[in-house]
Amino acid sequence: KQEVTQIPAALSVPEGENLVLNCSFTDSAIYNLQWFRQDPGKGLTSLLLIQSSQREQTSGRLNASLDKSSGRSTLYIAASQPGDSATYLCAVAADRGSTLGRLYFGRGTQLTVWP
Amino acid sequence: GAVVSQHPSRVICKSGTSVKIECRSLDFQATTMFWYRQFPKQSLMLMATSNEGSKATYEQGVEKDKFLINHASLTLSTLTVTSAHPEDSSFYICSARVSSYNEQFFGPGTRLTVL
Numbered sequence: 001k002q003e004v005t006q007i008p009a010a011l012s013v014p015e016g017e018n019l020v021l022n023c024s025f026t027d028s029a030i031y032n033l034q035w036f037r038q039d040p041g042k043g044l045t046s047l048l049l050i051q052s053s054q055r056e057q058t059s060g061r062l063n064a065s066l067d068k069s070s071g072r073s074t075l076y077i078a079a080s081q082p083g084d085s086a087t088y089l090c091a092v093a094a095d096r097g098s099t100l101g102r103l104y105f106g107r108g109t110q111l112t113v114w115p
Numbered sequence: 116g117a118v119v120s121q122h123p124s125r126v127i128c129k130s131g132t133s134v135k136i137e138c139r140s141l142d143f144q145a146t147t148m149f150w151y152r153q154f155p156k157q158s159l160m161l162m163a164t165s166n167e168g169s170k171a172t173y174e175q176g177v178e179k180d181k182f183l184i185n186h187a188s189l190t191l192s193t194l195t196v197t198s199a200h201p202e203d204s205s206f207y208i209c210s211a212r213v214s215s216y217n218e219q220f221f222g223p224g225t226r227l228t229v230l
Contacts, residue, residue, distance in 0.1 A: 043208055043223035103219060105158040
């Protein structure tokens with residue numbers, strides 16, 4: 001069974017710092033990997049989706065990389081801002097059989113950026 | 116595009132009552148919809164997968180007679196929590212996709228509180 005781990009569980013930094021959030025998964029047979037943002041009491045906002053054939057994706061100050069063979073992904077946030085404070089979730093989509101496309105989520109990294 | 120709505124966004128009910136939550140894909144036809152549950156500071160746990168016109172597939176440990184899922188059309192799935200108890204209090208999120216190889220789009224979630 002696919003297991004997704006996110007490190008660290010929580011992170012508190014001053015505004016302006018560059019951040020790296022880590023995600024690892026146990027089964028490399030994935031179709032894609034997605035990073036989400038979740039604000040307290042809210043649903044999920046998709047940030048970046050990386051297909052299994054890709055190495056990275058960028059959107060604004062966010063950059064996500066994928067190393068499928070080693071089962072790792074990182075989310076890089078440049079010049080962090082207080083508005084970036086949220087929980088960041090990593091999810092991988094299964095790539096085989098009856099579970100094709102099913103998402104497996106990590107527990108998330110709770111990020112706090114203080115002014 | 117790719118908007119998923121949920122209704123209601125928040126519901127408070129007495130123990131023993133049933134609660135229905137709707138999930139709608141507003142601008143696309145969803146062959147598959149998913150229902151997740153999220154407890155405080157935990158990640159999303161898949162409860163069930165529903166395909167339009169078919170019976171839902173429940174994850175291990177999820178009672179199908181307690182959590183009734185109906186996916187009657189390509190744009191609507193409903194989750195009914197029957198005889199709700201305080202331990203059913205949680206954040207319920209749905210997602211929808213067009214096909215197995217397509218991205219899942221998430222609804223804003225429903226906060227259920229059972230007194």
